[in-house]
Amino acid sequence: MKWSKRQGKGEPIDRSLEPEGKDQVEETAAAEIEYELHEWAGETRLVLDQLLLLKEVPHVWQGATLVVREEDEELVDQLIEEAETTSLPTLAPEVEKIEYDTSGWSDSEQTSFSALLVRLGIPHEFVLGGGLLVEESDEEAVETALDAFQVVNDERPDLEGLDANSLLTEVFVACDRLRRDYRDDIGVGELLRLTPVLVEHRPPFGIEANQWDDIGNRSAELVALLSEGSADEEEIRLQAGGLSEVLRILI
Numbered sequence: 001m002k003w004s005k006r007q008g009k010g011e012p013i014d015r016s017l018e019p020e021g022k023d024q025v026e027e028t029a030a031a032e033i034e035y036e037l038h039e040w041a042g043e044t045r046l047v048l049d050q051l052l053l054l055k056e057v058p059h060v061w062q063g064a065t066l067v068v069r070e071e072d073e074e075l076v077d078q079l080i081e082e083a084e085t086t087s088l089p090t091l092a093p094e095v096e097k098i099e100y101d102t103s104g105w106s107d108s109e110q111t112s113f114s115a116l117l118v119r120l121g122i123p124h125e126f127v128l129g130g131g132l133l134v135e136e137s138d139e140e141a142v143e144t145a146l147d148a149f150q151v152v153n154d155e156r157p158d159l160e161g162l163d164a165n166s167l168l169t170e171v172f173v174a175c176d177r178l179r180r181d182y183r184d185d186i187g188v189g190e191l192l193r194l195t196p197v198l199v200e201h202r203p204p205f206g207i208e209a210n211q212w213d214d215i216g217n218r219s220a221e222l223v224a225l226l227s228e229g230s231a232d233e234e235e236i237r238l239q240a241g242g243l244s245e246v247l248r249i250l251i
Contacts, residue, residue, distance in 0.1 A: 151209050171190075
C-alpha cells in the first residue's frame with residue numbers, strides 16, 4: 001500500500017478542517033510531518049486514526065493527509081505499519097455482492113459509515129466512483145445500518161413533541177379526501193399545512209428514514225400538482241390514493 005510523507009512548514013493548521021472532539025496538533029508547533037495517504041482505503045485510515053487516539057498522538061486530518069508533530073514521527077511510522085497489516089473484515093471473492101450508490105457522500109461520511117460497519121463486523125469496500133460493495137448475505141444488516149446512519153446524520157430538527165402517528169393519520173385523512181374528490185378544500189388545506197412538517201423534520205423514532213422521506217417527497221409532489229391550475233384530475237386522485245395506501249400500513 002503506497003504512502004509518502006514530507007516535512008511541514010510549521011504553519012498554523014486551518015481549524016475548520018479539524019474533526020471535532022479529537023486531539024489536535026498544536027497551532028504553535030515548530031515542525032510537522034505530513035503523511036500523504038490518498039491511496040489508502042478509508043477503512044485503513046480509520047484504523048490508523050483509532051491507533052493514534054489509543055496512543056494519544058496529537059494529529060489532524062486534512063482530507064486524506066495526516067499531520068503530526070515532528071517529535072512523534074517514529075511512533076507514527078510504527079502505527080502506520082501496524083494499520084497496514086491490521087485485519088479488517090474483507091469481502092469473500094466467491095460470494096454474491098451488492099453495490100450501493102454512495103457517490104454523493106463526502107470523505108468524512110464514508111469514513112464514519114465504514115467505522116460503523118467495522119464495529120458491526122460487516123465486510124465492505126468503497127470502490128472507484130463512490131460505490132459501497134457488500135456481501136449479499138449482509139444486505140439486511142447494511143440496510144439497517146444505513147437507516148440508522150441517515151437518522152444520526154440528519155441535520156433537520158426533531159418533531160419536538162409532535163405525535164408522529166397523529167401527523168401521519170392527518171396526512172392520510174387529507175389524501176383520502178383528495179382521492180375521493182380532488183377539489184376537496186379541507187383535504188387541500190390540510191395537505192398544504194402538513195407537508196412542510198413532514199419535509200422539514202427528521203424521521204421520528206420507529207420510522208425508517210427512507211420511508212419517512214418517501215412520504216414527505218410524495219406529499220410535496222402532490223402539493224405541486226394541486227398548485228397547478230391545469231392539474232390532471234385523475235393524476236391527483238392516483239397520487240393521493242397511492243400515498244394514502246402507504247400511510248394506511250403505518251397507522
